[in-house]
Amino acid sequence: MPYYPESSAELERAESLILEIPDYPSAGILFRDITPLLADGPAFRATVDALIAPFRGTFDAIAGLEARGFLLASAAAYASGTGLMPIRKSGKLPRPAAGVGYSLEYGIAEVEAHADFPRGSRVLVIDDVLATGGTLAAAHEVLRMLDYEVAGTAVLFEIDDLGGRDAVGDPRLHTVFRS
Numbered sequence: 001m002p003y004y005p006e007s008s009a010e011l012e013r014a015e016s017l018i019l020e021i022p023d024y025p026s027a028g029i030l031f032r033d034i035t036p037l038l039a040d041g042p043a044f045r046a047t048v049d050a051l052i053a054p055f056r057g058t059f060d061a062i063a064g065l066e067a068r069g070f071l072l073a074s075a076a077a078y079a080s081g082t083g084l085m086p087i088r089k090s091g092k093l094p095r096p097a098a099g100v101g102y103s104l105e106y107g108i109a110e111v112e113a114h115a116d117f118p119r120g121s122r123v124l125v126i127d128d129v130l131a132t133g134g135t136l137a138a139a140h141e142v143l144r145m146l147d148y149e150v151a152g153t154a155v156l157f158e159i160d161d162l163g164g165r166d167a168v169g170d171p172r173l174h175t176v177f178r179s
């Protein structure tokens, strides 16, 4: 699983810091809470390194999904020296933006992004959790609307049994941990 053998123990520890919270935000949902992992400096760093390792040299920018995806994407953009594209929930961007609606494990939403990078830029998309895949599929659609190329998709935690991987449909989908 780890891309840097020396970080394997650190990643194992990082995985143990992801909490499972039953029935949040609604009955029947097993919520993966990554805040203890974010609180641990070495675990956070090893996780961000593992997220971007397979994509080194293949992307020009990093996109992150509001809100938890921002936390990982901005660290990853800093570590790789690229710019950051925040893909925001609707109604928060001040200039014209491409937008796509979608449903997720516990609701519906819409995401939007500005076209602040040159057309044809290769964008790596980062989020914290892959569940049904609705969020990431919508993010990819937004990038296509803006004439960007999806360089790949990197996710901290994949919930295996919700069909998210198929819904995203990206052969370069990389997940660091899975259930």
Ligand SMILES: O=P(O)(O)OC[C@H]1O[C@H](OP(=O)(O)OP(=O)(O)O)[C@H](O)[C@@H]1O
Pocket (backbone or CB within 6 Å): 065, 066, 067, 068, 069, 103, 104, 105, 106, 109, 127, 128, 129, 130, 131, 132, 133, 134, 135, 136, 164
């Ligand atoms: O695969 P899906 O079923 O689409 O679910 C995954 C998405 O759900 C969560 O975001 P949420 O919209 O809850 O936003 P948050 O980061 O602001 O908590 C999570 O951060 C992913 O973006």
Ligand SMILES: Nc1ncnc2[nH]cnc12
Pocket (backbone or CB within 6 Å): 029, 030, 031, 032, 033, 104, 105, 106, 129, 131, 132, 159
């Ligand atoms: N089960 C879950 N835990 C954390 N984030 C999520 N986003 C969608 N489903 C989720």
